Amino acid sequence: MQTIRAAVCREFGAPLSIEEVSLRAPETGEVEVTLDAVAICHSDISYAEGAWGGTLPAVYGHEAAGRISAVGDGVTGLAPGDTVVVTLIRACGQCPSCAGGRPTGCETPVDNDAGPLAATDGGPMHHGMACGAFAEKVVVDQSQVVPIPAEMPRDSACLLACGVITGVGAVVNAAGLRAGQDVVVIGAGGVGLNAIQGARIAGARRIVAVDMTDDKLDDARDFGATDGVLATQDKPWKDAKAAMGRGADAVIVTVGALPAYDQAPRYLAGGGRVVIVGMPHSGERADYEPVILAATGQGFVGSKMGDVVIRRDIPWMVDLYRQGRLELDALVSGRWRLDEINAAIADTNTGTARRNVIVFD
Numbered sequence: 001m002q003t004i005r006a007a008v009c010r011e012f013g014a015p016l017s018i019e020e021v022s023l024r025a026p027e028t029g030e031v032e033v034t035l036d037a038v039a040i041c042h043s044d045i046s047y048a049e050g051a052w053g054g055t056l057p058a059v060y061g062h063e064a065a066g067r068i069s070a071v072g073d074g075v076t077g078l079a080p081g082d083t084v085v086v087t088l089i090r091a092c093g094q095c096p097s098c099a100g101g102r103p104t105g106c107e108t109p110v111d112n113d114a115g116p117l118a119a120t121d122g123g124p125m126h127h128g129m130a131c132g133a134f135a136e137k138v139v140v141d142q143s144q145v146v147p148i149p150a151e152m153p154r155d156s157a158c159l160l161a162c163g164v165i166t167g168v169g170a171v172v173n174a175a176g177l178r179a180g181q182d183v184v185v186i187g188a189g190g191v192g193l194n195a196i197q198g199a200r201i202a203g204a205r206r207i208v209a210v211d212m213t214d215d216k217l218d219d220a221r222d223f224g225a226t227d228g229v230l231a232t233q234d235k236p237w238k239d240a241k242a243a244m245g246r247g248a249d250a251v252i253v254t255v256g257a258l259p260a261y262d263q264a265p266r267y268l269a270g271g272g273r274v275v276i277v278g279m280p281h282s283g284e285r286a287d288y289e290p291v292i293l294a295a296t297g298q299g300f301v302g303s304k305m306g307d308v309v310i311r312r313d314i315p316w317m318v319d320l321y322r323q324g325r326l327e328l329d330a331l332v333s334g335r336w337r338l339d340e341i342n343a344a345i346a347d348t349n350t351g352t353a354r355r356n357v358i359v360f361d
Contacts, residue, residue, distance in 0.1 A: 001025075003120060006135035007341045009128075010057045012050030015342045016134070021059065021125055022118040026072035026139050030116075033086055033145065035066035036154035038133045040341070040348050040356045041162050041190070042256075043279060047128060048345075051281040055113050058126035061134030062088040065148070065158035066360075075142050083152070084145040087161045088129040089310055091143045103143070104305045115139075134341065136360060146314040149322075155335060155357045156321075156328040159190075160314050162305070163355060164328065166277060167194025167254065169306015169313060172202055174275045175250035179203030184240050184248040184267045186210045186231070187255035188220040190331065190355045191277060195252045197326060200224030206244045208267075210236055212351075219354070223327060231259075237266040247272060254278050261286035270296045275303050331355050 004023050007016040026032045044060040046052060064086040068078055078084070090110060091103035098106050115127025116139035125132075132138055148157050167190075171177050183199045185192050188211040199207045200223075208227045209220030217228030227243035229236045241247055247269030253260050256278040264274045265288060280286075293299065306313075320326035333354040336344040344356040 001118070004136040005338060006059045006117075006132070007061070007338060008057050008059055008125070009048045012048065012056070016048065016345075018339050018341075020120055021135070022120055023135075023137055023139060024116045024118070026070055026116075028073045029075060029142050030072040030139055031068050031075060031078055031142050031145060032070040032137060032139050033064070033066045033084060034069040034137050035064050035086070035133060035135070035360055037065050037158040037360065038358045039063040039158050039161075039163065040344055040358065042348070043162075044128075044134070045345055045348065046279065046281070053282070055124075055126040057119070057124070058128045059117055059132040059134055060128035062129040062131040063158050063162040064131065064133040064138065065154040065161070068145070069137065078142055078145065078147070082147050083150045084147050085157055085161050085314060086131060086133060086138060086140055087144050087146070087310055088131050089144060089305055089308070090130045090141045093143065101309065102307065103309060104307055134338070134358070136338070146310050148314070148318055152318065152321075153329065155332050155359055158357060159328055159331055159355055160317055163190040163331070164194045164317060164326075165308045165310070165313060166303075166306045167191040167196075168198035168201070168317065168326075169308040170252050170254075170275050170277045170303045171195050171198030171250070173307040174301055174303035175252065175273065177202045177204060177250055180205050181249040182206045182208075182244045182246065182269070184208045184210060184251045185220070185225070186251065186253045186260045186264065187278065188216040188225075189254065189351070192252075192254040193219060193223045193331065193354065195254055195277070196220055196223045196225050201320065201325060208240045208243050208248070210240065215352070222330070237263060240267050250275060252277060256280040258284055258286055265293065265298060268296070268298050271298065273299045273301055275301055277303050332357050335359050
């Protein structure tokens with residue numbers, strides 16, 4: 001066991017504490033990655049607030065990039081020194097979901113209470129989202145990492161682990177948006193901006209962003225939105241439809257606010273679908289009229305992590321980045337040290353940040 005620094009959640013809703021924790025060596029099929037950067041995702045914040053329950057103490061963080069520093073037995077295609085993105089998508093490759101090409105839905109359970117982390121006194125430490133990346137190093141399954149070019153900035157590259165693949169994938173994979181179709185993206189935060197980029201890359205005709213402030217709508221236009229609508233209006237779907245001249249073929253909901261889910265079907269054209277990406281708190285509910293969905297051929301679908309296959313989709317997105325067709329650098333709104341993580345989380349909670357990133361020396 002080695003000792004590393006990590007940001008530990010010991011009480012839901014309380015600040016994280018910077019502590020030394022123990023990290024075991026990689027076992028069969030695992031790799032150790034020394035991290036250069038990890039982004040703060042709202043899912044990490046929700047877990048730390050207790051929105052979805054879980055075991056404490058815990059180390060969260062799941063949107064990371066760094067260099068492989070050790071490998072366990074049976075690891076193939078990866079070696080110490082490789083630069084990689086680290087994701088939470090842990091796929092067994094054998095269950096029906098993995099075999100069917102949907103590794104984000106892997107059905108093989110993982111006990112993250114018995115992961116590679118422990119307290120320095122030998123006590124338990126939950127391995128949050130099978131990553132535990134609010135730390136100097138991680139040990140993860142080899143299926144969770146993807147090699148990237150060594151020269152790629154790590155603070156930009158780490159965003160490919162979650163926010164970018166979730167937003168782009170929701171449009172390209174889950175919605176199956178085709179060139180010439182129209183899309184509404186509700187929420188112009190980190191994931192929403194990437195859904196907008198995904199729609200632009202897919203060749204959407206009109207891309208309408210919906211958010212609470214003019215500043216966020218300006219951001220959305222910078223990333224490819226053709227139109228912006230304030231969600232604070234009485235019936236924002238009317239302005240969205242006016243901008244498109246019709247209803248949307250797809251509505252991508254990237255926020256966890258319930259009013260967005262109640263209103264989402266109102267933006268749709270006949271035959272359109274709502275793609276649910278944002279994560280409301282457990283127990284929260286939205287209301288719909290099923291008869292309208294049946295009569296108009298509309299539908300809802302959930303999208304976890306953009307339904308990506310990371311060894312296929314991340315290299316594609318890296319190539320788009322290198323061509324200048326996918327923006328990553330401008331998504332980073334702040335760079336912070338590990339001991340500044342609580343300030344970075346507070347800044348994220350203001351709703352003004354695109355993505356705050358913890359960087360390691």
